[in-house]
Amino acid sequence: MEKSNSKKKIAVFISGKGSNLKNLYEFSKKKVSKFTVALVISNKKNVSGISFSKLKKINSICIEKNLEQFEAKAYLILKKKKIDIICLAGFMKILSKDFIKKVGIPILNIHPSLLPKYKGLNTHARALKRKEKFGGCSVHFVTPKLDSGKIILQKKVKILKRDNENSLSKKVLKAEHKAYSLALNTIC
DSSP, X not given: OHHHHTSEEEEEEEXXXXXXXXXXXXXXXXXXXXXXXXXXXXXXXXXXXXXXXXXXXXXXXXXOSOHHHHHHHHHHHHHHTTOOEEEESSOOSOOOHHHHHHHOSOEEEEESSOTTSSOSSOHXXXXXXXXXXXXXXXXXXXXXXXXXXXXXXXEEEEOOTTOOXXXXXXXXXXXXXXXXXXXXXXXX
């Protein structure tokens, strides 16, 4: 029992299928893990990430509200559950500067590009259009400036001539699944 108490309590924010959530959860069950997935918060109901968290008996909640209401409710839950770190995993809202400051704990995000290149959306299309040789993902701290926080870890994937948005997206997602758990474990 004492061992699990020494692990950092993680809240994962999602908006969809939760593939990074699943990988964080699986990693959290390994002996080397320094964290446990204690809470899942989604801004959308009926997504497979919430189904997964309920199946694994992870405390989970949906908050389908505007950003201000979402943040107010999420803040109270995070404090009540004594969460140590928030991980954004396919969470499709941009958190406010006030929330980031008020919550007072590290917030991590996984972004599907090698930051500082291709902040924001449509990263794969932009990388292909610019004929980049590599794509990849970056795990970084969240700051009020979009996709600009200190980078914790990056994983590269080679972009082949035959790659399209779909094939590149799949390769990068595989890299994300490895990178997120390693980066999180590093900061724990």
